[in-house]
Amino acid sequence: MRVIAPFQISSLRIARVALSGLLVGSIASVVNAHEGHDHSASQLTATTNAAEAATSSTFQVGDKTYRWEHREDLGKMSDKMIAAAKGGLHNNADQDQKTNEMVTVVSRYGLVALDPEMKEWKLVDDQDPKFASGMNSHGADCFLFNGESLWAFSSTNTGEVVISKRGEILASLTSPKGGEFDDEKINEYYRKGGKFAPCDVVFAPEAQSLIVVTGYAPGDYALTAKNVDGTWKWSGAAWGGKTNQGGPFSTAHGVEVTKIDGNEVVEVASRAHGRIYGFTASGEMIQMPGAFDEKFIQLPARSNPCNLSLHGNEMFLPLLNPLADSNGVAPVLIVSDGKPVGRLVPAEYEGLNYMHHMHGFCAVERDGKLFGIALSWPNGGENNNGKRNDGRIAIFEAVAAE
Template sequence: MKICAFFLAPVTLVLLGVTASAHEGHSHHVQGEKTVAGDQRTFTTVLLETLPDNSFSMNEKTYTWKHRDDLGGQSEAMSKAAIGGLHNNADEDPETQEVVTVVANHGLVTLQADLKEWTLLENQDPYFAKGMNAHGTDCFQFDDEVLWAFSSTNTREVVIAKRGEILARLPKPTGDEFENEVVNQYYRDGGAFSPCDVVWLPKAESLVVVTGYTPGDYALTAKFIDGQWKWSGPAWGGKVGKGGPFQTAHGVEVATIDGKETVIVASRGHGRIYGFDANGDAVSLPGANEQKFIALPEGSNPCNVSLTNDSAFLPLLNSLSTTNGVAPVLVMVDGSVVGNLIPASYDGLEYMHHMHGVCTVTRDGELFAIALSWPNGGENRNGKRNDGQTAVFQAVEVVEH
């Protein structure tokens, strides 16, 4: 979980790559140095023209994404589990800088701070390997310790853990927990519950969970009360056509906008980004329209949101007209798209058709994106192979020569 000024113009001190020397009359090139784990091998120079869809611009500079195939190594067991069922997102532990997720039928895994290798966490609760997933993940500080929260669509619950120790499992609400009687009635009537994503609000001291895979399509609140995690407090939203703004509320993050804690919701079905305060009142995000949402490019279906360096990174489930049949991660600043990352356009990653998650992190002033793709079983059965995979990318500045 990252708190930052969302969609604001980037500050001039953001460093995303090492600048190469410039000479007039030459093509655009990129060059950079590895800054992870002390490895100082120089990148091979790449012509920007060969990667036109994997660049983005901010702060009057242009960057391109370099696939770091030396990072993000996986065991054979993790790769096997991921190919068949990676329906995930990941988040960074604010203390250890590990990137964290749960792979269904494999277990709780962490990508170490140097980003080199995913490892199965030792001494974890066996429940993590019994079929739950991390469709949404949030790592947050609470009472001077770091907790990890996972929204599992497989087991239909929110799991809260201290590393590999499970502290709580929040199942479907019973219908008497929330301040919104419409939401309470939905659960009293037996309404379905499938939590898509979760985020911690440090000022409000509450978790917010979005439930877009259900007819309810709500944002729900959970709090730590009398030593237990419980559903309690505000609840809002609802599906379009039934009085609400959402069409599959799928991703949720928190940002600080004008000094106020703001809940960011990615509504997948109609390609919109909404802002709310902790009580569920609509907030107009920078770049939003009069209806208080940001309309993404036509055909966009955002699965999640990652916030780093005053920018937003949104993985899309399906392709756009400009992305050659495979899905991108949109890079956004101030409510506008400023570029893409298209993992399937890289050698060796051609089966990453559908982008479900992305976790952006910085290391020594460098920006990295850990992308997670979702395998479409229907496509696989029909001979169009696509896999659940992870890959690590580094943003490298492009300089005119």
């Protein structure tokens, strides 16, 4: 277990400072016992009172309430980036583990990075032209491999997973051919030319594997890729399938890696039925903390999670569509131990009223403070019918409510 010094900023998915400790000033007591999302560690129990959890743009940790403050001074975008995002921001972002930059790919614009102080988004220097040619960052993961910081992006626009070192593309994983995986049914799907549509990607450090979910296809799977003799290839475990075919998924849309009871766990957000599943890196389903009769976490009615971000004991879930009580716009739902503890509704804020559909969210720390980078999806159909909504990136800070 990697020990984190108090208030150290880190984006390592299984070695995060506990949010619960951070917000109540007791971080020093938990960092040595807790790597990331490890539920075996001693943690404060989040309040789950339904009335409190339903309060717009607040969340509860222990007996404390926090509100989200829009930081208009952060995340400046150029006019060209704003124009590209309005028409095509179908994205998520992630944090480089060495530089603390935030990175994403804006379709028809390019690979962009937000400086560690989160002041301004800029195009990455000397990037491969591919990044501006139409691919997106539907899913993003920054990870360390052999001492190097790599960025992986799952592009639904171009049907590939791109692995890069800053702007240099190291590999592009396209559709499997069949025969690469341990599951023969999944091999047969790809041998027959089954559609490949990668929604999200994450690196599992202990398994030394990339995990890719493919919810935008009849083959709704989690697939594994490994670096074999210096080349990234599909290889090893694969699992899943749609519920109507006996599988667990109904659009596997987001994927994260964490630790639960000291074990590496792959968490999958299955969008259409609002569920969060947990698996070993070999595909065995595990009991999620907070789940009871079923192993998965069942989210509130109408929840359609596009992605998931983990910080401490909290799970941040950007929802595609509104909840019954979110005034017609989608929130970022905040869940702890399987229960909602609050939300962020970006469209409630002045100047952000067109952020109707949430697609990405990344929780990060700066100087012991929690920030959230929220990305919204522009619905072209709604725009064509006069109900404007834009792709937009906004940054929020969690502050104690008075």
